[in-house]
Amino acid sequence: MQIQKSFESNRTVGTLFVVPTPIGNLEDITIRALNTLREVDFIAAEDTRNTKKLLNYFEINQSLVSYHEHSNQQREQMLIEAMQNGKNVALVSDAGMPAVSDPGNPVIEAAIKQSIPVVVLPGANAGLCALVASGLDTNHFYFYGFLPRKSKDKKATLQRLSQLTDTILLYESPYRVKETVAELYEYFGNRSVVIGRELTKRFEEYVRGTLEEIIAWTDTGTVKGEFCLVIEGIDNESVMENNWWKDLSIEAHVNHYVQQEQLSSKDAIKKVSVERNIQKREVYQAYHINNK
Template sequence: MVSHSSDEARGALYIVATPIGNLEDFSVRAINTLKKVDYIAAEDTRHTKRLLNHFDIDTRLFSLHDHNERDKASYIAELLSQGVSVALVSDAGTPLISDPGYHVVSHLRNEGFTVVPVPGASALIAALCASGLPTDQFYFAGFLPAKTKSRKEVMASWKTQPGTVVFYESTHRIMESMKDLAEVFGSSAKLVLAREITKTFETFLSGSADEILQRFSDDANQLKGEFVVMLDHREESDSESEELENRRILSILLEDLPVKQAAQLAAKITGHKKNALYQIALELQS
């Protein structure tokens, strides 16, 4: 049983990230946590059992998935109240990120139980950091609706969404999603698709939706696997006009604010980086 420093003899829930492909991404802390807890709540016990066997982990398992997690929330709360420790894992990656667990964690935190994150692999972050798209601001949309009409409505709502948009897609619907993106955004949007992250055939595809559809047509193997789709729909703006507008805004703000505060406020107004605006403000003050 995992020991706790709390005066109360209550267990904790550990949110444990598991590998999304490469088993070497499994952290030492995650392995040790799964060995020490009393129970592991798994999205698919058969899938998790294979992972546990590979790392010689013999902790008891029970299932926790989309269809039973509301009921399991009370069960886990009862276990924790008895001083029992539980780890939550999904089939791959970080639990709750488009995987089960939200209702359990929300319930336990509302009841005052300790919930401990044990971070690790996440397809979302792994793909985004290697995409070459802006990472200072991004929006994660999870999985999109299965029906075309609803999917297009969601995509259209992104036109006013700041930052890079990221969503997950399956091999069965990636072609249709690309066709919908081409219809909604045309050729102006930049796309990067990450396929089979950390696995043998990890691939990044870049271009417009039409260009990526052509890649699929040229090589059907590119349709295989699980996808992280990243979209930068912001139009390229004239840098000179942008610079003039930044200077205009900063000049107004500097009439009443010190340089640091003016740069901070200008960053909120324009969405541009604070450090760059701070340098412009210093030039204006000199």
């Protein structure tokens, strides 16, 4: 067990400050964030060029080191050793909260393992802005971030997410948003969805509608900038309908598609693996072992 008292004054080690930065509007940075960036010994940045622009705007003259998703363990160890020697470090990403769909988590984990205090400052976050502005349920939500790039992994993820009753938050690039919205319709049906584009910036835009309407919008609207997608969760009645098979064994589930829908055993196994969100290998073994 570990107990962190974030602001003890008699510590010999430094502190890792996780500092959110604006996602588009520089006025969204907090006074505390600015003071922290001025007072730490140095700043670990996802891209030192981008962070330098932010520091220059606020007239902060601070040492920068690069820390990003491709940084090696040697760079991580350098940061840890600096804090073990009493140095205070600020961790920033290009925009928003570090470690949330951004680099930072490995050095945070390493600091915690070495009993180095990790102090997180509040600040800008695109996902929460989009959620609150969506008009969808904010009591319970599930943040996923960016979907997998590989088609197989992406489809498996969408199948799993489609069964959540909570509001779902996704991030997407302008190059993939049209494809992703079409896939959402395929797996989620015609649910309510809200797209937030260029949040906090001059051309901020929210598009609210059904997935069918959003698909049409991607053909005529402005598909530029970074996107947040907020998707309505499935209702409990639909969950019951979609999980009609929950009392069936895997063997009976496969046999249903073989006998009732005339699918081949191969296709039936594939469909069952998607519906149950398990590996095809597991379905194959359960079906063929029981059908010997």
